[in-house]
Amino acid sequence: MTLEDFTMQKKNGENLNTQSVLAMRGSGYYSQKTAGAKIAIDATQKLLERALNSLPKSEILRFADFGCADGGTSQELWYNVVQLIRESGDNRPIEMIYTDLASNDFSTLFKSMQGMGKNSELAYQDKFDDIFVHGCGTGFHKQLMPSETLSLGFSATAMHYVSEKPCQIKDHVHMVGADSGERMKFEEQALNDWESILLARGKELMSGGKFICINFGIDEKGQYLGNTGGHSMFEKFRDHWYGHLKNGIINEEEYVSATFPQHYRTVEEFCRPFSESNSLVEKVGLRLNSCSTRLTKCPYRENYETKKNTMTPSEYAKSLIPTTRSWSETVFRTALVGRDPGEIDQIVDSFYENYENEVACNPDGHAMDYIHIVMEIEKV
Ligand SMILES: C[S@@+](CC[C@H](N)C(=O)[O-])C[C@H]1O[C@@H](n2cnc3c(N)ncnc32)[C@H](O)[C@@H]1O
Numbered sequence: 013m014t015l016e017d018f019t020m021q022k023k024n025g026e027n028l029n030t031q032s033v034l035a036m037r038g039s040g041y042y043s044q045k046t047a048g049a050k051i052a053i054d055a056t057q058k059l060l061e062r063a064l065n066s067l068p069k070s071e072i073l074r075f076a077d078f079g080c081a082d083g084g085t086s087q088e089l090w091y092n093v094v095q096l097i098r099e100s101g102d103n104r105p106i107e108m109i110y111t112d113l114a115s116n117d118f119s120t121l122f123k124s125m126q127g128m129g130k131n132s133e134l135a136y137q138d139k140f141d142d143i144f145v146h147g148c149g150t151g152f153h154k155q156l157m158p159s160e161t162l163s164l165g166f167s168a169t170a171m172h173y174v175s176e177k178p179c180q181i182k183d184h185v186h187m188v189g190a191d192s193g194e195r196m197k198f199e200e201q202a203l204n205d206w207e208s209i210l211l212a213r214g215k216e217l218m219s220g221g222k223f224i225c226i227n228f229g230i231d232e233k234g235q236y237l238g239n240t241g242g243h244s245m246f247e248k249f250r251d252h253w254y255g256h257l258k259n260g261i262i263n264e265e266e267y268v269s270a271t272f273p274q275h276y277r278t279v280e281e282f283c284r285p286f287s288e289s290n291s292l293v294e295k296v297g298l299r300l301n302s303c304s305t306r307l308t309k310c311p312y313r314e315n316y317e318t319k320k321n322t323m324t325p326s327e328y329a330k331s332l333i334p335t336t337r338s339w340s341e342t343v344f345r346t347a348l349v350g351r352d353p354g355e356i357d358q359i360v361d362s363f364y365e366n367y368e369n370e371v372a373c374n375p376d377g378h379a380m381d382y383i384h385i386v387m388e389i390e391k392v
Pocket residue numbers: 031034035036046049050053078079080081082085086111112113116150151152153167168169170171173175339
């Protein structure tokens with residue numbers, strides 16, 4: 013779908029499905045500005061190493077990275093995985109499938125993997141023999157490869173995106189601030205989506221194959237991305253978007269349309285499909301081997317804490333806001349579709365500038381710590 017089609021549907025009040033236009037900021041901006049996501053991915057390497065020890069004995073190894081964005085944040089992890097395999101004397105061909113939505117910037121990804129990007133030393137496609145990198149632009153709620161052909165699936169920070177917004181959130185931007193009726197709709201959508209995701213992976217995986225995922229969610233203490241004490245980032249998004257409404261910069265409909273198509277599942281919601289009686293997920297052979305929660309400290313805040321004597325609050329604000337922008341901007345832009353592109357740029361820029369100014373005035377309590385729910389799933 014083009015942006016024009018989306019605009020038309022939006023005008024007709026039809027479209028809650030933002031998947032056709034959803035994307036992280038392109039041209040490598042996402043991975044360059046998202047150091048925390050890379051740290052969280054790198055911290056998962058041990059789990060992948062464990063999975064490597066018991067991969068199915070197939071002729072080729074097929075790996076998939078579901079919801080890969082520009083591939084930059086997981087590039088080192090996959091480099092290390094491939095290196096370990098080759099060092100162990102395993103010379104089987106490796107097919108690496110990067111999956112994301114059709115609107116994703118696959119071009120940057122393919123360039124990076126071929127050594128044309130910034131981290132050419134991690135271009136494992138070039139550094140090792142018999143590596144075949146492919147892309148898939150179909151959403152992960154569907155089965156993406158033939159049954160019983162996937163050796164190892166991985167996904168980071170992606171499966172909180174719901175396949176469709178069940179409703180707009182009237183007075184907030186995210187389900188964490190939704191009213192109880194809206195929140196229930198998001199929960200139901202996310203439960204159905206999670207089951208679809210698991211059933212699809214259950215079909216794709218070979219017996220003995222593993223699916224390892226680290227997803228945004230709500231931990232046992234009620235913490236989630238940007239809400240681990242101090243200010244809550246999503247409250248700040250809401251405040252500044254509301255500020256634009258109050259100042260007549262956006263209209264009521266645009267205010268409401270900026271609803272993130274995301275749901276942060278609790279640990280219980282993540283585990284529920286495995287524990288239900290007559291579980292469909294168990295019927296396709298999936299078993300949950302472990303589930304834990306993990307906090308990754310905001311690297312931009314940590315940097316500021318260590319350099320407080322030399323770094324000004326405004327420099328800190330300049331380093332923090334782009335990491336929130338790299339993945340959230342698409343939501344605010346989409347809410348403004350129908351306006352002139354230059355006007356959209358201006359409105360979105362001033363929205364993030366207002367947030368940045370707030371942080372620069374008083375940086376206390378501003379950070380974007382990550383909360384992940386880490387799951388090891390096996391097809392038995
Ligand atoms: C926050 S980024 C995470 C990127 C990368 N995995 C990481 O951890 O840095 C989320 C990614 O999920 C993708 N995504 C969202 N919904 C998706 C879907 N239904 N199918 C595939 N990818 C999806 C987005 O386009 C985006 O690239």
